[in-house]
Amino acid sequence: MDATHPQLALDRQICLPLYAASRAVTRRYGELLTEVGLTYPQYLCLLALWDAGEPLAVGELGARLHLDSGTLTPVLKRLQSAGLVTRTRDRNDERRVLVAPTPEGRRMRERVADVPTRLVEGLAMSESDGRTLRRLLDRLIAELED
Amino acid sequence: MDATHPQLALDRQICLPLYAASRAVTRRYGELLTEVGLTYPQYLCLLALWDAGEPLAVGELGARLHLDSGTLTPVLKRLQSAGLVTRTRDRNDERRVLVAPTPEGRRMRERVADVPTRLVEGLAMSESDGRTLRRLLDRLIAELED
DNA sequence: CGCAATTGAATTGCACGCAATAGAGTTGCG
DNA sequence: CGCAACTCTATTGCGTGCAATTCAATTGCG
Numbered sequence: 600m601d602a603t604h605p606q607l608a609l610d611r612q613i614c615l616p617l618y619a620a621s622r623a624v625t626r627r628y629g630e631l632l633t634e635v636g637l638t639y640p641q642y643l644c645l646l647a648l649w650d651a652g653e654p655l656a657v658g659e660l661g662a663r664l665h666l667d668s669g670t671l672t673p674v675l676k677r678l679q680s681a682g683l684v685t686r687t688r689d690r691n692d693e694r695r696v697l698v699a700p701t702p703e704g705r706r707m708r709e710r711v712a713d714v715p716t717r718l719v720e721g722l723a724m725s726e727s728d729g730r731t732l733r734r735l736l737d738r739l740i741a742e743l744e745d
Numbered sequence: 746m747d748a749t750h751p752q753l754a755l756d757r758q759i760c761l762p763l764y765a766a767s768r769a770v771t772r773r774y775g776e777l778l779t780e781v782g783l784t785y786p787q788y789l790c791l792l793a794l795w796d797a798g799e800p801l802a803v804g805e806l807g808a809r810l811h812l813d814s815g816t817l818t819p820v821l822k823r824l825q826s827a828g829l830v831t832r833t834r835d836r837n838d839e840r841r842v843l844v845a846p847t848p849e850g851r852r853m854r855e856r857v858a859d860v861p862t863r864l865v866e867g868l869a870m871s872e873s874d875g876r877t878l879r880r881l882l883d884r885l886i887a888e889l890e891d
Numbered sequence: 892c893g894c895a896a897t898t899g900a901a902t903t904g905c906a907c908g909c910a911a912t913a914g915a916g917t918t919g920c921g
Numbered sequence: 922c923g924c925a926a927c928t929c930t931a932t933t934g935c936g937t938g939c940a941a942t943t944c945a946a947t948t949g950c951g
Contacts, residue, residue, distance in 0.1 A: 604858045609796040609809065612861070613875055614770050615789065616882035619811040621767035622938075623889040624760050629939085638906065643761065650755040657930060663755065665765040668930050670908050677906085694916045694929040712750045715758070722888050724881070729759055732881045735874055736762035742868050743769040768908075775909085784936065803900060814900050816938050823936080840899040840946045 624718075631714045635707065636681065640666070640674050642711065645683065645700065649708055654699035656689065665740070683707060770864075777860045781853065782827065786812070786820050788857065791829065791846065795854050800845035802835065811886070829853060 609615065628639045637645070647663045648655060657668050657675065664671075675698055678684045683704035689695035700707075724732070755761065774785045783791070793809045794801060803814050803821065810817075821844055824830040829850035835841035846853075870878070 604854065606861045607792060607795065607854065607858060609792050612792070613879060614774065614861075614864075615810070616879055616886060617763075617767050617770055618785075618789075620882040620885045620889075621763050622811065623886050624763055626939075627889050628760065639764075640907065643764075646753060646755050646758070649753065658928090664761070665768065666907095667909070669910080669932080672931055674907075692917075692929085696930065708750065708753065712753060715752045715760075718760075723884065724888075728881055731877060733759060733762055735870070735878045735881075736766040738869065739766045740762060740769050742870075743766075743773050772909075786937065804898090812937095813939070815902080815940080818901055820937075838899085838947070842900065 627718055628714070631717060632711070635710045637707070637711070638674075640664075640670070641678055641683075642714075644671070644674060644678060644698075645704060645707060645711075648684065648698060648700050648704070654687075654697040656695040656697055658695070660698060665744070678704070773864055774860070777863060778857070781856050783853075783857070784820075786810075786816070787824055787829075788860075790817070790820060790824060790844075791850060791853060791857075794830065794844060794846050794850070800833075800843040802841040802843055804841070806844060811890070824850070 605611065625639045628642065632639060632642050643664050644660060647660055650663075651659075655663075657671055660675075661667055661671055675684060675686055679686050682701055685699050685701055687697050687699075689697050751757065771785045774788065778785060778788050789810050790806060793806055796809075797805075801809075803817055806821075807813055807817055821830060821832055825832050828847060831845050831847055833843050833845075835843050
């Protein structure tokens, strides 16, 4: 490899480890989640809904997950087909669609409760490293989504 | 949100910021790369090929980018259609397909030389934070790809 | 040497991501 | 009130990612 444009050297890129690590984590989650029939984005949607404790509009869900309706609509339709969430027009604002977990969607919470734990086991990442990583990633997100 | 299974709280997940940051970076690269007609994975393939300085088999490229042939084959075909790389059976091992940049593929290096710089500008990430981030991500990748 | 096991790439099928656009509903301003 | 501007979700089109499978080429073992 030649010496011009050293900023193009593969081992100088931050973007590649970020991209590879994100996919590695998603892949590992995927392996654990197929056991209960979920994909990773579907799991994230449920996490956000459980967390909220009340129905969320598609846009509110998207704000929490940094995803838009183009991505969420088909994911939510699949969750609906699986009987895990309901999608209802907001009677107070017919533009909005409210998403809420069904009873079966709430039961799923128990079924995936051990997934984050199983994933973190086997990672040699300390509590402190985890906080550092989060802080750096959150800053990156904030700076890129202005 | 209820207090059971605190490990399922959305703001406790490392995976979500990792996923969101990776997509934010990829999206930003995508914006800069459309100017020259490249996608982010296509750009990564070219980076790896320029870096290697010699033809790479699909598998070797995949090892560098952590991608498999199922993903790479269509990406490489599009790069070939765009006239940026050649794909040739290895005469010494007909199972392998060697990928190499064309002259136009090499010229592309000049055209994207400012892309990483433009992306890093506007990020308030210090040299030291960048190294920390890389180290943590590389460890994560190593532990998940065993 | 002969052939079963292995390797490398391509193919298939499915689920994202995301830009761009469409289309329905709501708001705010004159 | 009327309607243009805006908001929210859905749709479209394209390019990944990835597991599973297929197919051809090579290797290694008896």
